[in-house]
Amino acid sequence: xxxxxxxxxxxxxxxxxxxxxxxxxxxxxxxxxxxxxxxxxxxxxxxxxxxxxxxxxxxxxxxxxxxxxxxxxxxxxxxxxxxxxxxxxxxxxxxxxxxxxxxxxxxxxxxxxxxxxxxxxxxxxxxxxxxxxxxxxxxxxxxxxxxxxxxxxxxxxxxxxxxxxxxxxxxxxxxxxxxxxxxxxxxxxxxxxxxxxxxxxxxxxxxxxxxxxxxxxxxxxxxxxxxxxxxxxxxx
Numbered sequence: 001x002x003x004x005x006x007x008x009x010x011x012x013x014x015x016x017x018x019x020x021x022x023x024x025x026x027x028x029x030x031x032x033x034x035x036x037x038x039x040x041x042x043x044x045x046x047x048x049x050x051x052x053x054x055x056x057x058x059x060x061x062x063x064x065x066x067x068x069x070x071x072x073x074x075x076x077x078x079x080x081x082x083x084x085x086x087x088x089x090x091x092x093x094x095x096x097x098x099x100x101x102x103x104x105x106x107x108x109x110x111x112x113x114x115x116x117x118x119x120x121x122x123x124x125x126x127x128x129x130x131x132x133x134x135x136x137x138x139x140x141x142x143x144x145x146x147x148x149x150x151x152x153x154x155x156x157x158x159x160x161x162x163x164x165x166x167x168x169x170x171x172x173x174x175x176x177x178x179x180x181x182x183x184x185x186x187x188x189x190x191x192x193x194x195x196x197x198x199x200x201x202x203x204x205x206x207x208x209x210x211x212x213x214x215x216x217x218x219x220x221x222x223x224x225x226x227x228x229x230x231x232x233x234x235x236x
Contacts, residue, residue, distance in 0.1 A: 002190040014102030015223040021046040021093035035078035064092040071206030088205030104224040105210035108233040124207040127151040127197040135220040141183040148197035
């Protein structure tokens with residue numbers, strides 16, 4: 001579960017590529033664009049960037065933009081659905097570099113965000129910030145999950161948070177430990193995790209950011225610093 005410096009270097013490369021793909025996909029998210037077309041642009045951009053910057057490494061790219069009503073399903077698959085004004089879109093990008101994975105997710109809005117969408121986005125963002133603030137060596141994983149979950153529960157949305165706050169990431173996309181209610185694993189420097197609390201409301205949309213982080217000596221370092229604030233994520 002604790003990565004050495006060589007492993008961390010590979011994960012960092014994947015995060016650099018994921019951030020590049022995210023920027024391309026967000027820019028491509030306009031009315032009429034199809035999810036699978038956006039996915040193709042993101043994957044191609046990540047692979048081209050890898051060819052330029054990390055040509056000695058083995059790289060595979062993974063993109064998963066989903067929109068509208070599909071965002072209420074956390075692992076929905078892109079299709080030919082085209083984006084509409086007012087849509088919520090969850091973008092997910094990542095690359096495996098020499099077998100080590102990365103993850104980067106952002107919730108965006110096409111042209112505009114309604115009042116309820118803004119409210120739910122804000123709760124999701126505060127939940128993720130609470131989880132990130134709780135991460136440090138000596139804290140167990142369930143405490144991080146509780147930090148995020150408490151924000152969502154206090155907003156009366158406990159039933160809308162239907163998965164874990166995060167998971168280990170490295171030689172597998174989902175690996176031990178987990179930011180989950182029953183995981184008592186104690187965090188240590190060098191552990192790499194995703195942090196991704198989500199809210200899913202049928203008829204309104206799904207709201208989830210995910211960052212890849214590494215636990216440091218006094219907290220955590222976010223390896224996927226793409227903007228998270230609402231105004232930066234209204235596009236098109």
